[in-house]
Amino acid sequence: MYSDKVMDHFEHPRNVGEIENASGVGTVGNAKCGDIMRIYLDIDDATHMIRDCKFKTFGCGAAVATSSMATEMVKGKTIEEAMQVTNKAVMEALDGLPPVKVHCSLLAEEAIHAALWDYAEKHDIKIQGLEKPKSDISEHDEDEEY
Amino acid sequence: MYSDKVMDHFEHPRNVGEIENASGVGTVGNAKCGDIMRIYLDIDDATHMIRDCKFKTFGCGAAVATSSMATEMVKGKTIEEAMQVTNKAVMEALDGLPPVKVHCSLLAEEAIHAALWDYAEKHDIKIQGLEKPKSDISEHDEDEEY
Amino acid sequence: MKKVIYLDNAATTRVRPEVVEAMLPYFTEHYGNPSSVYDFSTPCKKAMAHTREVIAGSLGASENEIYFTNGGTEADNWALKAAAEAYASKGKHIITTQIEHHAVLHTGQYLEKLGYEVTYLPVDENGVVSVDALKKAVRPDTILISVMFANNEIGTIEPIREIGEVAKEHGILFHTDAVQAYCHEPINVDELHIDMLSASAHKFNGPKGVGFLYIRKGLKLRSFIHGGAQERKRRAGTENVPGIVGLGKAVELSLASMEENKKKETELRDHLIHRVMTEIPYVRLNGHPSQRLSNNANFSFQFIEGESLLIMLDMAGICGSSGSACTSGSLDPSHVLLAIGLPHEIAHGSLRLTLGEETTMEDIDYTVDQLKRIVERLRSMSPLYED
Amino acid sequence: MKKVIYLDNAATTRVRPEVVEAMLPYFTEHYGNPSSVYDFSTPCKKAMAHTREVIAGSLGASENEIYFTNGGTEADNWALKAAAEAYASKGKHIITTQIEHHAVLHTGQYLEKLGYEVTYLPVDENGVVSVDALKKAVRPDTILISVMFANNEIGTIEPIREIGEVAKEHGILFHTDAVQAYCHEPINVDELHIDMLSASAHKFNGPKGVGFLYIRKGLKLRSFIHGGAQERKRRAGTENVPGIVGLGKAVELSLASMEENKKKETELRDHLIHRVMTEIPYVRLNGHPSQRLSNNANFSFQFIEGESLLIMLDMAGICGSSGSACTSGSLDPSHVLLAIGLPHEIAHGSLRLTLGEETTMEDIDYTVDQLKRIVERLRSMSPLYED
Numbered sequence A, B: 001m002y003s004d005k006v007m008d009h010f011e012h013p014r015n016v017g018e019i020e021n022a023s024g025v026g027t028v029g030n031a032k033c034g035d036i037m038r039i040y041l042d043i044d045d046a047t048h049m050i051r052d053c054k055f056k057t058f059g060c061g062a063a064v065a066t067s068s069m070a071t072e073m074v075k076g077k078t079i080e081e082a083m084q085v086t087n088k089a090v091m092e093a094l095d096g097l098p099p100v101k102v103h104c105s106l107l108a109e110e111a112i113h114a115a116l117w118d119y120a121e122k123h124d125i126k127i128q129g130l131e132k133p134k135s136d137i138s139e140h141d142e143d144e145e146y
Numbered sequence C, D: 001m002k003k004v005i006y007l008d009n010a011a012t013t014r015v016r017p018e019v020v021e022a023m024l025p026y027f028t029e030h031y032g033n034p035s036s037v038y039d040f041s042t043p044c045k046k047a048m049a050h051t052r053e054v055i056a057g058s059l060g061a062s063e064n065e066i067y068f069t070n071g072g073t074e075a076d077n078w079a080l081k082a083a084a085e086a087y088a089s090k091g092k093h094i095i096t097t098q099i100e101h102h103a104v105l106h107t108g109q110y111l112e113k114l115g116y117e118v119t120y121l122p123v124d125e126n127g128v129v130s131v132d133a134l135k136k137a138v139r140p141d142t143i144l145i146s147v148m149f150a151n152n153e154i155g156t157i158e159p160i161r162e163i164g165e166v167a168k169e170h171g172i173l174f175h176t177d178a179v180q181a182y183c184h185e186p187i188n189v190d191e192l193h194i195d196m197l198s199a200s201a202h203k204f205n206g207p208k209g210v211g212f213l214y215i216r217k218g219l220k221l222r223s224f225i226h227g228g229a230q231e232r233k234r235r236a237g238t239e240n241v242p243g244i245v246g247l248g249k250a251v252e253l254s255l256a257s258m259e260e261n262k263k264k265e266t267e268l269r270d271h272l273i274h275r276v277m278t279e280i281p282y283v284r285l286n287g288h289p290s291q292r293l294s295n296n297a298n299f300s301f302q303f304i305e306g307e308s309l310l311i312m313l314d315m316a317g318i319c320g321s322s323g324s325a326c327t328s329g330s331l332d333p334s335h336v337l338l339a340i341g342l343p344h345e346i347a348h349g350s351l352r353l354t355l356g357e358e359t360t361m362e363d364i365d366y367t368v369d370q371l372k373r374i375v376e377r378l379r380s381m382s383p384l385y386e387d
């Protein structure tokens, strides 16, 4: 069902945990599957560099793996660069996800966006392309329905 | 499907053939299955004894076997005794028939009756219990229908 | 055990030992439920995907157009009932033929009870459906045409391409019951404009109890059997994994030897037909003389009745059939033989012999010799025969 | 291959080697079509008759009340759809429960689209259907009550006798989906007033792709699958002879060891439940504490999600399930767990472990040890868990 990359990130998730006094925290959930993801960011206020990134996830294997991969991908990047880390990019980095699991990667993208929004609000800045996070993430059903 | 007795009478049918100048000949058919049976009787006019009996059958295994058994059973009997040879008696003598094959034994009974009727008409006598033969024999369908 | 000459391969076939071999691990070793997430079920999923791929390849279809069923009958029921349901708003007229298998005919009759109108096209004396009659039968409210690829009793192969073209031209769904033809004749669903196709594994040396329905992508067909999310939510029920594996293996093996096998069968069959037609009087070959399945021969012997003939052949160790096996519960003469115009009493004296991959020339010669003896014997008992 | 501890016997089971052994001759040796007249098919007919006899004996039914199907799903579809059709003139109201398998639920929903009215009875926190609620739901136009014998997720055994009595009293047909219970619990259709009963061989160490529907004599149920005259004209399609043979053998073996097996399973299951409940915090046992299948344990672990749990168990070589296998295509939490009143996020963290005849005490202890470690690990990753 899952690629080896997904399984690897599920079995050995990177960046699990919390960051105390994080610069930004974002929590999003998907009402359909009931899963919840929380991302912590430690951001250098001067350079806008993401120094550290951690996550906690209540969710499926794909949710854990995408959290892990997404945190890896934004770490060391600037906020502007991190905005380019889309769910598609995360999925590609994981060698793909099954169709029913696409929303899990959206969850990761949105959790990062929510943490960035939190940071932006606290510092009263505007981040190009960032929208107010939705509390509920869900994409269109990719299944054919009969 | 068939009992050993039926198979024996099918494989080695008794009394196949015709009787030249028979005292009575009866032919009956079943419109549903399309089968046809003809019985020839040689009857002693004085004693009403059935001296000989032969058949020809276009029909299924049960039709052949009941013809064979029925001719055996009426041979050597008087007309009155032969009237007692019902399809049930023939079936019993054959150790039974499958439900869809009950009509085949009726064919045998009716063919004998038809031959007796022919004899009775030719000699202008009345045989107790004998009715004018039907040209088409069929019983009620024993199958449950859904 | 006495030697048996099995000439009833249209009724069912022997499962090839390689097929059984392929199935075996899926009973006791890879026995997981393919819907489960754990790794233990991976071999089951892979095996099912492989069968789907093999079948898709054989038809020029794609994998997600293949839906496993319990057999040909279920596939036929599904195709007709679901198409009727899905397109009822467009119309309630269905066209099929008088010579379909009961799986289609009885489903058609059921749909008539539900308010659908069904036209049963006649066939000519060789059992060929007239494309002209089909064209005349098409109406604006026609939603489905269902014509079998090849007939199970007389072996006639229908003009599927022309029928497909008529269907396509009028935007009508086209279903073909290919239970007798699949893996015996080459089939490409695109070239023939087929929208749905039924097949059954036990007709080509696969196991009983498994088959498939091909459903062209985009068709709005719903489930026929409701429940779990199997088969992309279209066919519920825990999958018969060993059966599906056996189906796949049987397709692979049959395809690999199809041309060769057809050639061999045709030769044997033609020898059979030639000997019977020249050595036995009052006999008729049923079905199209050339446009027929390579393994099928169907004769009518005048003045004798089919069941007696079968029993005597059986006593000689030869398995044949009269009408199709599935209808042997009935006493009526075959609807197919009546449709090609045979009178009742001749239809009754019919014999179908269908060859298989194991049939030999000796089998055929022995069978003809026995047949001659038996036909003669039964005619001597028949009140209809005067020599 | 790494050792696998298979604790998903409610999803499917390993086919017993004796069952495979019994099936084998029917692939390559006795491969005739049971509908054929020749002697070559006699072993097939006899074998089918034997299975029918064994099943009839197991239920206190008679042979001509047993109809072979492709599995539990088909049997459920048949029972509901055909009963609805047959008794529509009497009424269009059907009563079932919220915790049925999708094979019943989705068929119920389909019937609603056709204009039937379906009442889905609620259950209590243990998953038991209220007989009082049933009595209140009965109406003059109620034609069918369908309540499962035992639930596939939480193992609760329903008050079938009482339900049967209500049905009988009101002259309403009573169908029970006994797919999880048949060959695991003793069942007598007369004592329990059951009119129809569904079962599936692969749930008791028989092959996939075969099951049966018991239909009480006299019921006016028609075919669901139309075609040939098989199964006394009620279920068309060439019979899956090897499957039916395997079904019969599996019933025989299961019945012979049922009591012993139940005792063993109950012991192991109770040990499992005891250890989990005492050694892992924030856990709930789902289903009735005592009135449950002897092989079923179902837990909800707070703060963690089922799929992750399953994958980690899988990595440790343990096969379990979360919700039922056939619905794993879906992301929704189990309808059964919602029906017994669990909130979404707790329903999500559920795990079903179902034991089989091969399960040992070591398997159970290893599983609990792994479970402790995994639950702890997942909780440490969960945003919902604060310790």
Ligand SMILES: Cc1ncc(COP(=O)(O)O)c(C=O)c1O
Pocket: C010, C070, C071, C072, C073, C074, C076, C101, C103, C148, C150, C151, C152, C177, C178, C179, C180, C200, C202, C211, C326, D236, D237, D238, D239
């Ligand atoms: C043309 C045709 N259609 C359908 C069927 C039904 O297939 P099955 O018996 O496998 O369900 C058969 C054979 O029995 C057949 O010959």
Ligand SMILES: Cc1ncc(COP(=O)(O)O)c(C=O)c1O
Pocket: C236, C237, C238, C239, D010, D070, D071, D072, D073, D074, D076, D101, D103, D148, D150, D151, D152, D177, D178, D179, D180, D200, D202, D211, D326
């Ligand atoms: C209670 C219940 N009913 C019906 C079914 C369906 O049975 P099958 O998958 O054999 O069609 C199952 C199992 O999948 C079940 O557990």
Ligand code: FES
Pocket: A030, A033, A034, A035, A059, A060, A061, A062, A063, A101, A103, A104, A107, D331
């Ligand atoms: S299923 Fe919801 S996060 Fe994966």
Ligand code: FES
Pocket: B030, B033, B034, B035, B059, B060, B061, B062, B063, B101, B103, B104, B107, C331
């Ligand atoms: S079937 Fe008609 S005589 Fe036997």
